[in-house]
Amino acid sequence: MLTNSRLVHQFHDHDRCINAALASAYSLCAEKNARMTAIRESVLRLLWQSHQPLGAYQLQDQLSRLLNKPVAPATIYRAVDFLLGLGLIHRIASLNAFISCPFPNSEHSNLFMICTDCGSVAEVAHNTVNGLLQTICDKANFTLQSQSLELFGQCPQCSSDGEDSSHG
Amino acid sequence: MLTNSRLVHQFHDHDRCINAALASAYSLCAEKNARMTAIRESVLRLLWQSHQPLGAYQLQDQLSRLLNKPVAPATIYRAVDFLLGLGLIHRIASLNAFISCPFPNSEHSNLFMICTDCGSVAEVAHNTVNGLLQTICDKANFTLQSQSLELFGQCPQCSSDGEDSSHG
DNA sequence: ATATGATACGTTATAATATTACATTAATAA
């Protein structure tokens, strides 16, 4: 199992997250002969600001502020498509939003734990889950190609915030 | 495990699906003191035309044709919200579409197998999957509230259509 | 039966998300 759950839900040195992500991104581009342009890197950095997803139009606003000039939706969707293609980010279907991938190198299919209170999203790559889903599909003669697994609830932080604290 | 996979992917008496669904719907409404109005029933029937999901604007077109008068998006979204609330239908986030629920009576959390070729969607309620996800969330101290599990690939029909038939 | 309040619906406008098409520029290859 591979997850960034601890990182997401605890105070941590986020610059390390960013640096690791950028390094991965550049090495992946080198490997696949893909071009990490200024816009694409900016969008990736914006998505790495935090462990929360951003929608296309939030990215538009932020990039436009960053570049100090108007940016069209197409620009965002292009950058996002590029990053999705390399597996550097993921799309959260239920949120119409995009999130940076904490382990873009590994082959994995993704499971997201989405906090409906604070908006944080942790990613989990879990072989047992994936194996089980594969088995289910096999039994149904369904040829599994890809998946979107999104779990909603409260992250550790938000769970404990909402706890009954009368027992102190 | 509970699934309508066989039904969805094989020729079957679909009128039975429809009748069972309508009966469930009415008994659920009775139980919960909810009103199954004409519009709501129409939308439910439209979603039961097949085992494929429909988008809000497809429903709008079809309902408007059915009633022979214009129907506004709000009308559709209201009906859909009502049906979602009763668990009579589900929303497929990755498709922005709605699908009839084959077993609305049972408490279940849903897993969908979506055929990217023919568009059919089968639903699976699987205790082992749900238990496993619950365990994962417990370990991460994540309070699981709900989930959206969507699998993409080829259904049995479409898989065999695409098979290499040279070995015969 | 009639008044009351709650629910559902009609209607219009608008917000939010995503794609298309085509012109222009920049990078790479021949």
Next chain:
DNA sequence: TTATTAATGTAATATTATAACGTATCATAT
């Protein structure tokens, strides 16, 4: 250089979803 491909600029439009407010219908109590 020139040809070719890839990326971006720009404008328009398509698709999905919600908001606001008035009207009609239904349930219930008097």
